[in-house]
Amino acid sequence: MGSLSSSLSIAVQSLNAASGSLQATNNNIANANTPGYTREVPILEELAPVNEGNFSAGSGVDLKGYQSVRDELLQTQIQQETQAQSGANAQLASLQQIQPTFTTSTQDIGTEMSALFTSISSLSTNSTSSTSQEAVLTAGQNLATAFNTASNTLTSQQTGLNTQVSQDVTQINQLTQQIAALNPQIAELTSSGQDGGTLQDQQDQLVLQLSALTSVSVTQSGDGETLTTGNGTPLVVGSQSFSLQTTTGSDGMTHVLDQNGTDITSSLTSGDLGGTIQTRDTAIPGLLNQLDTLANQFGTAMNAAQAKGYDQNGNAGQNLFTIPATVAGSAASIKMAISDPTLIAASSDGTAGSNGNLANLSAVQTTALPAGQTPGNAYASLVYQVGSLTSNANAESTATTSSLAQLNTQLSSVSGVSIDEESANLITYQQAYEAAARVVTTIQAMFTVTMDMGTAAAE
């Protein structure tokens, strides 16, 4: 038999439970559009029943707390997908800026090379015509300029990416500090069995931002989350964060060091930082090497063909192009070696009107260079390389974006706030509160009756 006061206490507990649940609903509705917010559900538990003789009576409801509805597996997947997407986007942005230099236009290498050979062909109809000779020199100069421009585009991209690396590292350090600051607070909550709640949401958002920058692997431990980069360099351990540093290496590029000074640049492969480093240290140097090889071997072949003949003054042909001794840097520094039109070695026998050696100069277009392809084909391969790198980065970016959208939909299905649902909950808890309040009123009436028992008012 429950007494009135125990009934009253049950009613009061249910009032508390209802108003507490309403509080959770209120919070959910307020944060419906907050990024990273996981909805809270009130944990209501029935209190242990009281045994009285043959029957047991319930003891009411207890609002134990609030539980954030999380799916940690989904969150981990989203972090990884974000890394991949950021990496692909970083590469794509860089490559899209390189693309126009190799796209067929009036000044790209392919067009200028072709113009050089057609001007040589035109000179062959009249090898003493000064107009035709100057046209050959102009075409040669334009080709050298095209090589220089292409090389400069690639190297200036690398410089821009160096700045990007420094900025990314600064951001990473800021984020790791913030995450480390949250760890002890969350550890306090979880050690007492509660859910991390808002603090955990904040930390998850920070980790997601960090994932966009570099590869992060998260492990839970007693004193909060431990974060390391993909290859094990610690970023956050407990309440301590470890900063990364940058330094300019011997190759002029910005290198990333961990807190001990070890160079970890080559081990960073995903996220914006990884994508930037990959483009700067692998993709661009590959293209630059192909370009330099082409410039160097083409210049050498033309100089050799020039040397086989005689110029208009009867002397042996001089070098047409000036190229450095090493292959690296050839495209940046190739330029014309002659400016006097009569020095073009058109003659094959020393007489001014002969055009026999022009055949040797024209033959450079169809003879394979030491690298294995004719100059035109070598350039076409370079164009293909640039196009396919960009196309691959584009495809990966599109695929990861689509995959990320899918994962986010799944996550919001689990953790997202549905306004409809919360509105229905409002009604539920409001009614529960009203019902509990009704119980209180009823018990109060019963108290009054009890108090009035045996007095004159009860008559």
Add this chain to the structure above:
Amino acid sequence: MRVANMLPDIQYQMQQSQQALATATEQLSTGLRVNQLSDDPSASANMVRSLAYSANVDQYTSNVSSVLPQMQSADSAISSVVTSLNSAVTLGTEGANGTETSANRQEVASQVQSILSSVIAQANTSFQGVYVFGGSDSTTPPFVSASTTYTSSQGSNASPLAATTALTAGSVTTISDAATGETMTYQAAAGHHCYLAVSYRKCSLRRHALRRHKRND
């Protein structure tokens, strides 16, 4: 599946549609399927090669049109040289006739002289500053008058034969070309007066096209 918020999904789908629309609009306005290298890398590479081939072929066509007039002028020069030589042969045949008077022969000689000059001029045809028959040495005239000397029993370069001189029978006149080293000797037959030796004084071809009815080499 519990749908919490439709908006992100809707935004994503709209972005996809707009991206497709943007691509289609770009293709429509430029008229090209491949607007940047990444649209089709292998097609872009092929395009580079094809443009180079087509530029070469265009240049060959242009070369042909620029060389054609030169060939045509060479052709017309040779035609006129052939005509001139034919008329010289005719004249020579006419002159090698016993019934001709010396005045006639003098007339024939000067005609042949002028034919010679015109043939030399034709051989030195130039087209836009290039001597057409000069081979690889196209800036200097290929054919020059050679200096000839002659010696005769009745005269020489120093004291030239007059147009009216009668050569004695059996006298030998030797004409030599210093440039080519060729020589020609003429032995006067009895009773003939020969004036042609004088007219050969001024110029000659590298190869003597005319033949005399008597010739001793």
